[in-house]
Amino acid sequence: MSLFAKAGHFGHFSWQVICRFVTLRWSVDTTLQHLSQTLFRCFLPVIAVVLPFGMVIALQGLEVFHLFGAERLLASLASVAIIRELSPVLASVLVAAQGGSANTAELGSMATEEELAATKVMGLDPIKLHVVPRVIAMTVACPILNVAGTTAGIGGAFFTAVYVKGENAGIFIDQLWEYTTPFDITAAFIKTAVFGLIIGLVSTYLGYYAKGGAAGVGKAVNSTVVNSILLFIAANYLLTSAMFGAMS
């Protein structure tokens, strides 16, 4: 399929998902189930990635601020960088890699093993049953995981600054929220919710239409991670431009 045809197909799929969401034809139970699964699956990986990154930010930041004697600025820089950009992006990358690929793997197996076809034949709606709950779960899970990631990231920065580089803990904590505004927190929530939505739609789309047995599932999982990231990083640029445009 050409790129435009694919985009149209994906758009049609997304529209179907959104329609069912809006008309409330989905099961809250199933959604909560998927939500808890996603949270459980992605929690450790998100922390395992954002935390070391917080540490690295502190490391590099201190190198620079040392030149100006402005070490005390580190806490605020770290928290702002992590909250505004690093945690949302990195956490979402991991959610795509872990949660997104799990979705695609599950739906892909169902598709290639003809479970979805069987569901349709029984007169049931596989999109309502399997897709919508996953998309909602992903949209909700992503911001939650981002909060965990942000905490871990700032924790990592704190650890490096105080225990490895010997900065003052009190000053660090004191300065932490200097430059962070409520807008930042809201913006991060909105961003990650959008990212989660994108990951949810892309991962379920690719799984739902997977073909070709086990190899097809492998290909679909591969595509999910790359394409989700591509899409939400582009969305990130647009969102950030819009938000900061709005600010200034």
Place this chain on the structure above:
Amino acid sequence: MISLKNVSISFGDLQVLKNVSAQFPTGETTAILGRSGAGKSVILKLLVGLLKADSGEVDVLGTELGRASQKELYSLRRRLGMLFQHSALFDSLTVEENIAFPLEQQKTPPPRTEIDRRVAESLNSVGLSGFQARNVSGLSGGQRKRVGLARAIITKPEILLFDEPNSGLDPLTSEAIDALICQMKQDLGITFIVITHDIVGALKVADHLCMLDEGKIVEHAPVKQFLISEHPVVRGFLNRNVSIDDEGGIRAPTVDEIRG
């Protein structure tokens, strides 16, 4: 010479082979039969060293596989050929590249012309002349088996092993593959070990039959003796599938006999 001496192997709680002993005569074809899950594929994997027995000895061509080093194992494998259940061909390569593979991977591979000649020879003997440049992914099930077989014989092995050669094939293709195996048997005259649950195919091809049930060998005999065995599992396999004619040979059962 191939033999198993008091071989046992389990996977977790499930004991798949219980103190199994057998000798598979050189130069003859032995078919190993049994219900699904009886342990047939496990025996095959033990014979090629893909699995190690928990106890007992597995002897193939003078090498005891339990104690063999990696080098000895690989050295032994070069004298074997195996046709896998789903042919295990490399989809990204052509027919020719698949068949030539074992030759090309040798430490000192033969010259290109020699390889081409042997590939053509192999393809010829499995009835697929001219298929060299075809893509493996486009072949039918029967054709894949033939290519798999061509690949297995190209190194001129001393033993050929077959893992359910008829699996996944329609009756006509299955019969064709059986005929091919019989032909190979005549042409090559080497030891064949065939794992199957298809009793009719086994009777066509084998000199000896070995029946596995619940991890033990319940009957192991030349064909004539096997046919008159009293063991319930053997009878279960034979009845309705095979009938003995007046001269003690096998004939296809009548419809009444099939319906029982």
Place this chain on the structure above:
Amino acid sequence: MRVAGPVVRALAATGRFGLFSSRFIRVMFQHRPPFRRALDEAYRIGVQSLPVLLTIAAFVGTNLTMQGYHAFKPMGGEKMVGMFVGLAGVRELAPIIAAAMIAAKVGTEMASRIAVMRIREEIDALSVMAVNPHWYLVTPRLMATILVLPALTVLSIYGMLVASYGVAVYQLGLNGQEFLDFLQRGATVTDLAYGAMKSLVFGTIICLVSCYCGFYSKPGPRGVGSATNSAVVTSAVVCVMVNYIISELVYGR
């Protein structure tokens, strides 16, 4: 205990991975290096990954510049954005994002290919044909990764810088020359070299982890999906942790 289970499994997996890598390293030098297959693989990796890498690196650059600008503006330091991009972008973000995308694109492909081979008994077939599957499957991929990754990383760094410049000058209205001056104060060619070196380490990690996940995959399409999943997540996590160690060694006081 619910916690003990996963931890024990993780430790067991780490041990198995160690065995896998050592078995592979032992075998790696026993045969002729597969130059032709490695080059084929390298070409595939390079050509397939480059567009995605550049696009993502570009967007990382754009956001880095925007965020840096807005962070420093209150302090009147918006002109220093160039330095910020150099420090954060060139030294840290670009190499790790490149690694993450390679894990996502190349790592998943390696893992799923090998996992599918495992299902189709192709790995067993290799063994029975007296070809060491570890050597045959992993060596060309590792050689290709080592060959290609540094180049890809450097290119993605440039992609990021181009996008940063674009945003700085055309969207935020900064002075191009100033931006570049500050950029060079934040990152030098040496940093580029360190980035390339980091990518060598990341590439090795991604390749070995992904091949391992493929080798030890569970049966069925679900097993393939799961192997692919583990490949990218484990690679990413290990790379990020190793990144900190490398940065500490290279840039730490």
